Amino acid sequence: MSARGYAGVVKPVAVAVGLVLALAGTVFFFQGIDVLKGSTMTGETRWAIIGPIVAVVGLALIVAGLRRGRTNPDQGR
Numbered sequence: 001m002s003a004r005g006y007a008g009v010v011k012p013v014a015v016a017v018g019l020v021l022a023l024a025g026t027v028f029f030f031q032g033i034d035v036l037k038g039s040t041m042t043g044e045t046r047w048a049i050i051g052p053i054v055a056v057v058g059l060a061l062i063v064a065g066l067r068r069g070r071t072n073p074d075q076g077r
Contacts, residue, residue: 014065018058025055 031041032048041047 011065014061018061018063018065021058021061022055023058025051025053025058027051028054 027036028041028047029051030036031039032044032046032051034043036042
């Protein structure tokens with residue numbers, strides 16, 4: 001597989017992983033601030049801090065995945 005082929009695989013994987021991390025971070029945050037109940041994470045300040053960090057990493061992956069490989073596909077022909 002060429003380098004261009006790998007970029008075609010990495011891009012959607014980065015976006016998918018980013019979406020999962022952003023969603024998980026949001027859930028962690030709301031559990032940490034005691035909005036979502038029913039977990040051992042509920043009401044734990046630690047998760048209110050970890051959640052936004054995980055969400056920001058997820059958003060960064062989404063942005064990187066969407067920006068990666070935005071070159072002219074006709075180059076190199």
